[in-house]
């Protein structure tokens with residue numbers, strides 16, 4: 001999907017007073033502008049791991065967040081691999097312009113002003129990969145990034161109002177280190193959020209009917225489920241969660 005761009009791969013932006021771009025894969029910079037988001041306003045960038053579909057645009061977003069490395073601002077949060085393995089992140093030359101660098105592993109907690117961000121565990125081919133829980137003023141947003149299912153996974157995301165899960169494969173096309181729709185049904189049923197967002201849709205899922213997989217997840221869990229299409233907005237407001245393109 002990254003190569004063909006049949007679905008966009010720029011990650012997502014979380015806004016709660018502060019602005020955090022999560023997993024800026026290829027397209028994050030360009031798509032931000034196309035959707036009216038100025039990346040110079042970012043307060044933080046959070047990267048789950050250093051695979052290219054999650055971190056490709058990290059460097060250029062750092063460039064934006066520091067206003068072309070002319071001011072010291074912004075927090076870069078990432079798993080260990082982001083800082084040790086990714087040649088695309090010019091940590092050396094941007095380092096002094098970042099307000100902070102935070103290397104996180106499961107269980108760690110980082111503050112970006114008032115926003116608490118917790119790192120959660122995964123089982124992925126990059127063993128340093130983390131997920132995130134964002135404790136926003138409107139409740140928790142959980143991001144289950146690239147991982148295969150494991151029994152303890154859901155306990156880390158227990159209080160999610162919105163659950164964003166990287167559901168890469170349809171039920172019958174399992175691959176290692178990624179979730180299928182079957183896994184997502186199990187996870188969503190256990191956590192019981194108000195909204196499930198299926199993200200990181202793989203080519204098999206895209207070609208074979210993402211709408212069918214979405215409907216199955218929604219019907220089997222009874223939880224409202226959407227697919228993370230480009231430009232989709234989710235507004236968490238008191239007791240209501242609304243979505244729009």
Ligand SMILES: [Zn+2]
Pocket residue numbers: 049051124126146
């Ligand atoms: Zn990955």
